[in-house]
Amino acid sequence: MFDKEPNIDIVFRNGLRNFEVLPPSDVWDNIPPMPVRKPRYGLIMGIAAGISVLVSITLFASWYLRSSGNAGEGTQLAMAANDQLAITETPAAISNTVIPATTIAYRNTSVQAPVTVKNNDIIEGMVETPVVSPTVSDFAEPEEVTNYNKTLPLTNDNITVIASTRLTGHGSFSSQTMTPDKPEASEQRFMVGASVSPSMGFSPSEQNAHMAELIGSEKTRPSYTTGLTFGYKLSQRLTIQSGIGLESVGQTITGVDVFAGLSDFYSAKSNYLYSVETASGTILAGNTDLYLADTKNRVGSTIPTDMADPSKYNLTQVGSNIHQVFRYLELPIVLRYKVIDRKVGLNLSGGMSYGYLVDNYAYTRDEYGTIPVGRTEGVNVHSLSSQLGLGMEYNISSTISFNFEPILKYYVTPVSDFSGTLYKPYSVGFFSGIFFKF
Amino acid sequence: MQKEKDIIDGCLSGSRRDQELLYRRYSPKLYAVCLQYSGNTEEARDVLQEGFIKIFANLSHYGHEGSFEGWMRKIIVNTALEKYRNRYYLSRVDDIDEVDEPAAGPDTSDFAGLEAYDLLNMIMELPPKYRMVFNLYAIEGYSHKEIGSMLNISEGTSKSNLSRARDILQKKVTILTGVSRRMINV
Numbered sequence: 001m002f003d004k005e006p007n008i009d010i011v012f013r014n015g016l017r018n019f020e021v022l023p024p025s026d027v028w029d030n031i032p033p034m035p036v037r038k039p040r041y042g043l044i045m046g047i048a049a050g051i052s053v054l055v056s057i058t059l060f061a062s063w064y065l066r067s068s069g070n071a072g073e074g075t076q077l078a079m080a081a082n083d084q085l086a087i088t089e090t091p092a093a094i095s096n097t098v099i100p101a102t103t104i105a106y107r108n109t110s111v112q113a114p115v116t117v118k119n120n121d122i123i124e125g126m127v128e129t130p131v132v133s134p135t136v137s138d139f140a141e142p143e144e145v146t147n148y149n150k151t152l153p154l155t156n157d158n159i160t161v162i163a164s165t166r167l168t169g170h171g172s173f174s175s176q177t178m179t180p181d182k183p184e185a186s187e188q189r190f191m192v193g194a195s196v197s198p199s200m201g202f203s204p205s206e207q208n209a210h211m212a213e214l215i216g217s218e219k220t221r222p223s224y225t226t227g228l229t230f231g232y233k234l235s236q237r238l239t240i241q242s243g244i245g246l247e248s249v250g251q252t253i254t255g256v257d258v259f260a261g262l263s264d265f266y267s268a269k270s271n272y273l274y275s276v277e278t279a280s281g282t283i284l285a286g287n288t289d290l291y292l293a294d295t296k297n298r299v300g301s302t303i304p305t306d307m308a309d310p311s312k313y314n315l316t317q318v319g320s321n322i323h324q325v326f327r328y329l330e331l332p333i334v335l336r337y338k339v340i341d342r343k344v345g346l347n348l349s350g351g352m353s354y355g356y357l358v359d360n361y362a363y364t365r366d367e368y369g370t371i372p373v374g375r376t377e378g379v380n381v382h383s384l385s386s387q388l389g390l391g392m393e394y395n396i397s398s399t400i401s402f403n404f405e406p407i408l409k410y411y412v413t414p415v416s417d418f419s420g421t422l423y424k425p426y427s428v429g430f431f432s433g434i435f436f437k438f
Numbered sequence: 439m440q441k442e443k444d445i446i447d448g449c450l451s452g453s454r455r456d457q458e459l460l461y462r463r464y465s466p467k468l469y470a471v472c473l474q475y476s477g478n479t480e481e482a483r484d485v486l487q488e489g490f491i492k493i494f495a496n497l498s499h500y501g502h503e504g505s506f507e508g509w510m511r512k513i514i515v516n517t518a519l520e521k522y523r524n525r526y527y528l529s530r531v532d533d534i535d536e537v538d539e540p541a542a543g544p545d546t547s548d549f550a551g552l553e554a555y556d557l558l559n560m561i562m563e564l565p566p567k568y569r570m571v572f573n574l575y576a577i578e579g580y581s582h583k584e585i586g587s588m589l590n591i592s593e594g595t596s597k598s599n600l601s602r603a604r605d606i607l608q609k610k611v612t613i614l615t616g617v618s619r620r621m622i623n624v
Contacts, residue, residue, distance in 0.1 A: 008576075008604050008607055008608050008611065009575075009576035009604070011557070011611065012557050012560075012561065012572075012576060012577065012607065013576060013577050015553060015554055015557040016470070016474065016554055016557055016558060016561075016577065018467070019467070019470045019554035019555075019557075019558065020466035020467050020469075020470055021466055021469045021470045021473060021558075022465075022466050022469070023465050023466065023469040023472075023483065023486055024479070024483055027465070027483055027486055027487050027490075028458065028461055028462075028465075030487050031457075031461070031487055031490050031491055031494070032491065033452070033454050033457065270503050270504045271503050272503060272504075281499070282499050284501065284503070293583075293584065295584075295587035296587075297516055297519070297588065300509075300512055302503070302504035302505065302508065304505075304508065308579075309579045309580075309581060311580075311581040311583065311584065312581065377499060377501055378498070378499050
């Protein structure tokens with residue numbers, strides 16, 4: 001089992017075992033206090049703060065949109081009142097304000113009641129039939145409305161139309177505020193869908209030399225997120241989405257030679273025999289049949305060096321890389337704003353996502369399949385990431401839409417606080433999903 | 439005596455007292471390792487200091503599995519290796535026929551165990567390149583391939599350096615004890 005070695009080695013090994021020398025007294029004075037690890041409740045508070053901010057933004061946006069709608073209505077009413085006043089005081093101007101019946105070739109006939117005009121002298125040439133009120137879409141045909149000299153207040157959803165009719169005996173100017181057909185009011189506000197988001201991670205540049213060395217020998221693996229998404233339309237353009245998903249991320253640690261068959265020679269007494277330093281934590285090789293070796297001082301061993309040297313055994317190499325996999329249960333909250341609201345629309349989205357680590361393993365791969373290595377210690381169980389996206393929404397029908405959206409995702413909390421550094425990778429991916437509205 | 443796990447937990451919670459307790463308990467053994475790799479007390483002191491800073495910084499990654507002392511020793515050895523690489527890379531000479539001047543030995547008044555001290559002193563007097571290879575191979579148990587990677591030398595150079603180190607140590611032991619090389623090798 002052991003190589004025959006010169007006795008001089010054994011003389012020194014045994015002679016220096018347990019040898020102690022008191023260090024100079026000033027060494028301790030030059031060792032700074034160990035930094036205290038951040039308590040976990042800090043992360044929880046951070047998550048709570050993030051959610052609070054999102055909820056606040058949502059409530060504010062909801063309130064703002066609602067109040068904007070009210071303001072619009074108020075403005076129109078005021079305009080209608082002003083128009084009425086103007087008509088009363090300056091009759092000459094009215095001919096330019098009222099809508100001649102001859103020019104009204106509108107399709108809409110949804111006016112419930114005609115409006116009467118008291119002062120017949122003021123309104124000249126008006127038709128005696130009820131005037132139908134136009135809708136927004138009708139006014140969008142300028143070639144048919146040729147006699148307008150004054151711009152009508154068509155900038156909001158509600159349209160105030162001053163209509164007149166010649167009736168004898170009574171009647172007065174009045175305005176009627178009409179609400180155009182509002183399909184939005186009755187349209188689907190809820191949505192549910194399935195999504196998948198393939199992505200590719202990147203590591204930020206690292207100033208810590210040791211960390212940079214570790215990152216340099218690691219390759220990010222393609223990752224993906226699948227999940228169910230629920231949405232609620234806060235307004236015509238703004239939607240809040242949440243849901244539940246499973247995110248799978250990982251990386252490949254290169255340059256670690258993995259040999260199998262160690263258990264034939266060495267009986268492990270600990271839960272693991274080898275460890276591998278990575279940017280995301282330390283892989284503890286719970287598979288005690290494996291012998292690990294590398295050239296970058298990342299591999300550590302619990303095998304006492306004076307007991308065995310596995311490098312001298314006849315072992316079979318089964319891999320030269322180790323793959324790390326982390327799976328998170330993901331709870332996102334995303335606000336999605338329709339920049340262009342058409343059949344093929346454009347969405348801007350932003351939000352945050354809480355992740356809970358549910359799976360963590362490392363493996364290597366040979367020609368016959370995968371071989372488990374162990375798990376990574378030091379990975380933070382909770383994660384918080386932010387995301388930003390700009391993408392396309394294709395409305396296949398009134399109830400089904402398809403989203404395709406490039407997204408940038410950044411980890412707000414570090415994946416690991418290994419070596420005191422804050423390792424926060426980011427990723428670029430595509431959110432794609434199909435949604436059913438109801 | 440306070441349990442090792444309690445001391446570690448205390449260190450993790452930021453207790454300076456526990457950090458000092460851990461230092462006082464393990465620094466004599468680890469300082470001996472530092473001397474073994476460094477060749478002089480000044481460098482050994484630096485290695486011990488940097489090593490303990492790393493130990494405290496990475497203490498949360500020690501999972502109470504395996505020997506804590508072994509874990510710390512590995513950090514100290516790696517720190518000594520970094521120091522060696524930084525100091526000797528530019529002036530590295532791999533010619534096995536060239537023998538460096540022995541480094542100055544430590545002040546004998548610092549040490550208590552005479553026999554072990556003699557052995558340590560012999561190692562410290564080795565030229566740095568021989569000392570590193572001998573320590574890594576004979577004491578730590580690394581292979582020549584691993585040593586080659588650690589020190590950026592070929593396996594052949596590692597073997598040659600080891601052979602040369604053994605020769606030097608053998609002669610010193612012979613002189614000190616009066617036992618012939620032949621007897622030691624029996």
